[in-house]
Amino acid sequence: MGGIYWLASYPKSGNTWFRSFMQNLIEDADQPVDINALSTGQIASSRGWLDEVLGFDSADFSHDDLDQLRPAVYRWSTRDPEIGYHKIHDAYTFTADGEPLVSQGGTLGALYIIRNPLDVAPSYAQHSNVSVDEAIRWMGDPDNAFCWGRKKLFNQVRQQLLSWSDHVRSWVDSPGLNCHVIRYEDMLQSPTPTFSGAVRFLQLPSDEARIDKAIRFSDFKELRRQESANPFREKPNKAERFFRQGQSGNWRTQLTADQVARLIEAHGEVMQRFGYLDANGQSL
Amino acid sequence: MAYCAYNLLIHSDLLLPELAPATEHDTTLPAIVIRYGAIDRDGLPDGQPIGPFLWVNATSLWLHVPSVAHFLIREGREIVIDPAAGIDEDSLRVFLLASPIGVLLFQRGHLVLHGNAIRIGDQCLVCVGQSGVGKSTLAAGFMQRGYEAIADDVVPINAACEVVPGAPRLKLWKDVLDKLQWDSSALRRIRPHTERFNVPIVHPGPRRALPVRWVYTLERRRAEVPRIEAIYGMNRFTPLANQSYRIRFMTELALKTQHLALCGTLAGRIHLARVVRPDDAFDLEPLIDALLADIAEHP
Numbered sequence: 001m002g003g004i005y006w007l008a009s010y011p012k013s014g015n016t017w018f019r020s021f022m023q024n025l026i027e028d029a030d031q032p033v034d035i036n037a038l039s040t041g042q043i044a045s046s047r048g049w050l051d052e053v054l055g056f057d058s059a060d061f062s063h064d065d066l067d068q069l070r071p072a073v074y075r076w077s078t079r080d081p082e083i084g085y086h087k088i089h090d091a092y093t094f095t096a097d098g099e100p101l102v103s104q105g106g107t108l109g110a111l112y113i114i115r116n117p118l119d120v121a122p123s124y125a126q127h128s129n130v131s132v133d134e135a136i137r138w139m140g141d142p143d144n145a146f147c148w149g150r151k152k153l154f155n156q157v158r159q160q161l162l163s164w165s166d167h168v169r170s171w172v173d174s175p176g177l178n179c180h181v182i183r184y185e186d187m188l189q190s191p192t193p194t195f196s197g198a199v200r201f202l203q204l205p206s207d208e209a210r211i212d213k214a215i216r217f218s219d220f221k222e223l224r225r226q227e228s229a230n231p232f233r234e235k236p237n238k239a240e241r242f243f244r245q246g247q248s249g250n251w252r253t254q255l256t257a258d259q260v261a262r263l264i265e266a267h268g269e270v271m272q273r274f275g276y277l278d279a280n281g282q283s284l
Numbered sequence: 285m286a287y288c289a290y291n292l293l294i295h296s297d298l299l300l301p302e303l304a305p306a307t308e309h310d311t312t313l314p315a316i317v318i319r320y321g322a323i324d325r326d327g328l329p330d331g332q333p334i335g336p337f338l339w340v341n342a343t344s345l346w347l348h349v350p351s352v353a354h355f356l357i358r359e360g361r362e363i364v365i366d367p368a369a370g371i372d373e374d375s376l377r378v379f380l381l382a383s384p385i386g387v388l389l390f391q392r393g394h395l396v397l398h399g400n401a402i403r404i405g406d407q408c409l410v411c412v413g414q415s416g417v418g419k420s421t422l423a424a425g426f427m428q429r430g431y432e433a434i435a436d437d438v439v440p441i442n443a444a445c446e447v448v449p450g451a452p453r454l455k456l457w458k459d460v461l462d463k464l465q466w467d468s469s470a471l472r473r474i475r476p477h478t479e480r481f482n483v484p485i486v487h488p489g490p491r492r493a494l495p496v497r498w499v500y501t502l503e504r505r506r507a508e509v510p511r512i513e514a515i516y517g518m519n520r521f522t523p524l525a526n527q528s529y530r531i532r533f534m535t536e537l538a539l540k541t542q543h544l545a546l547c548g549t550l551a552g553r554i555h556l557a558r559v560v561r562p563d564d565a566f567d568l569e570p571l572i573d574a575l576l577a578d579i580a581e582h583p
Contacts, residue, residue: 047415055338056349056383059415060375060475069350072336151479152459155416231506 002080005202006044006088006102006110010167011146012123013115014184015087016234017246020223021195022085025204025214032217035226036233044088044102045147045156049073063148063158068095070157071103078106083203089146091162092170092177100174109178111198112171116185116276117164117267118251118260118283123244136259139164140266165270183274185248191215220246290389290440291448291493292316298365298376302451302482304491316361316388318380323354323366345387352376355384360391378474381451386438386529394440394448395546396529401435401447401496402426404579408447408494410439411559412527413502418566421460422502424483425568428464432487434494438529445550446493452485463566498555498579501527504563510574511560514582520551523558555582 007022009015019040023033026040042049050058050066053073058066077084092110093101100107117139125135138144144161147154161167172181180201186194192208195215199206216222223243226232235242251260264271264281271277278284287294287303288310294303296318323346327333331341339346347355352375356364363384367376386396399412400423411419423433435450442448458479461468471481500512501523515523524547557578561571 051415053335055335055347056379057415059480060378060382060478062477065351076336151462152457153416155414233505235506 001078002082002084003078003108004074004084004086004102004106005108007040007085007113008088008092008110008171009113010115010120010161010164011089012120012127014113014187015089016242017187017218017220017223018111018113018198019087021214021218022202022204024217025199025210028205028210028213032222032226035223036230038234041084041086043156044070044074044086044090045159047155047157050157058157059153063150064096066157067093067101068097070101071095071099071106074103075106083108085202089161090159091167092174093160093162100177107177109180109201110171111202112168112179112181113187114168114172114181114183114274116248116251117263117271118255118276119184119248120164121259121263122251122254126244127242132255132259136262136266139263142166163266165267168270168274181274188246188248286310288313289449289451290385291442294318298373298380300377300381302377302381302453304452314392316363318363318365321356321364321366323356323364325354343391345391347383347387349379352379355380357384357387357391360388360393363388372476374473375475378455382437385450386440389438389440389448390529390543393542393546394442395543395550397439397441397499397524397527398437398529399439399527400433400437400454401439401494403432403434403494404497406494407497408434409498409500409575409579410441410447410496411500411502412439412523417502417504418561419502420454420456421463421566421568422571423454424456424460424464424466425572427454427485429572432491433485434491441496441546441550442493443546444493444495445546445553446495448493449491452487452491454483454485456481456483463568496550496554498557498582499524499550500557500559500575502559502561505560507560507562509562510571512574512578513558513560515556515558520556521547523556524551 007015007018019038020035022040023038027033047058050073053076054069090101095101121135121139122132125132140163142163146159147156148158162170172179182194182198196211199211227243232242268277268281276284285296285299286306287300288306289303291313293306293310293313293315295315297320298318327339328341328344328346331339333339337348344356344358351368352371353368354366365376389396397410397412399410399419401408401410402423411422413419423436427433433454435447436454438450440448455474458468468481471483474480474482
């Protein structure tokens, strides 16, 4: 019997990096997996996935009415013979009927990847080709969403992100959700224990040598090397490149003091909880 | 009311202004019926579920479109509609003329592709691809140049490998109409409160089935200019099978073998190519020019 583990994160928080690691782990090959051949699963907002399971056009539904139908699609995955691992940027929200968007019955758990919002902001700005100030404003907007327009057809359905803090809380504090949290910064600084913990949670092969090789093969240098050689197909139209720096702490040279203050004011509580601020509210 | 589309005489309880009214010449066509009726809410008693809102048995497909209607499609001859309370007729029409009519055409032995078809001389090109890739925009661009669109969304192909003309309309989003500078004020929305419109296909002369000569699978990728790559040999079958309308229907309906055989026959007769369009801007004119040049090279 199948079911779904969600690979959940706010955008630009390491989700694709983790998927690259996962594919290298699963394939266990002698060379790194092609970044344009990542096939760890779907994205929850894929219109193609929804239409195929629903049997009718999701495009002819309003965003809210379609959200009502999404849990049934994910629940259907329990009929698959194998576990599915699917990416998701939606916040953990509920339908008007009170069911989690990701469905109660179809969800085995969620790996939630969190990243210091001070580093998310410049990356999000570059990803969306907007100013850092605009990205900071979006990160504080409780109505922030992807693909929300109604005048054109997107190949993904609307994804409600909420504010950065609410996105984090929606997943990690959701009662009854089997959730394992990892920090982007720990993926960088303590890769073996961080990836190993995630692998055990996701019921993937947890042989240490295999994990270490997958970590090496999905190193940021390798991802950047591949993207320089061949454009990454998941790169948004407006962005110059997808894999940027893959570092933590770059905000120190990329954000102004005012931008840092605004992010801390909006998200300080969650930042402190996940070790991005000390007890005095100072960034670490 | 009686209509003519898909080379069928359609007797329908539901008014279908998207379709051409039947004339006395159409009375010899095979007839189907679309009628209102009660449908069991629990699926098909002797069938199996193939999706959260889909059941199938040897002769029928049961489809529930929540808050809109239940549909029962039987033996390629009948579609029963059981509307949800308070639903408007436009909403019934938009769903009826998509999956249910596609299933009925499957049941009648057609290969049904997801895309649209454009008449080029006495043949036609079929453009297929994922939702949102720009198929309808491309069809609208061809229409703007005076070409006739003969099928949109549901593209039925008969045993002679001909596209059977469907509803004479394109369903276009507001942004496409704006891009083409077409006025939407006089157009009917396909459903209340949506920004998608029915654009009638007005073209002189009778609409008839036309042989498929070119099939293009449209993709968005990073590219400077449109790129067309021919697909040869054994690689031709899979793209066609994968572009079948609602592939779940094809794999689950009892007619699978027949459809796959038709896919194989079609693959042997057409020029099949992958079309990559730049993902950062949808420049219609260079894309249409590239396709017309490719068509001229492969007449």
